[in-house]
Amino acid sequence: MTLAKVTSKGQVTIPLEIRQKLGLEAGSRIDFILTGEGRVVVEPVHSSVKSLEGVFHNAGRKPVSLAEMQDAIEEEAGRAGHARPEPGATT
Numbered sequence: 001m002t003l004a005k006v007t008s009k010g011q012v013t014i015p016l017e018i019r020q021k022l023g024l025e026a027g028s029r030i031d032f033i034l035t036g037e038g039r040v041v042v043e044p045v046h047s048s049v050k051s052l053e054g055v056f057h058n059a060g061r062k063p064v065s066l067a068e069m070q071d072a073i074e075e076e077a078g079r080a081g082h083a084r085p086e087p088g089a090t091t
Contacts, residue, residue, distance in 0.1 A: 014042075 002015045014024065022044045024030065029045040 033041040
């Protein structure tokens with residue numbers, strides 16, 4: 001069993017073996033989860049933008065260009081009654 005000590009500021013140094021197993025390094029974020037049994041689970045939070053790659057991938061769908069996305073946004077805004085002002089127009 002690996003022990004750690006809480007400082008007067010509420011800080012704990014996570015032992016090297018645990019940091020290595022969880023892939024933690026300086027600046028890493030961790031989540032503390034309280035279980036119903038009175039235990040705490042510590043999990044690393046991996047929130048790299050790269051980890052989001054492919055999250056909306058649909059194998060049967062063709063890629064959409066930025067211009068097509070903008071057109072769809074403007075079309076929906078028009079349906080909702082939120083017309084986009086013309087460039088240079090004052091409101």
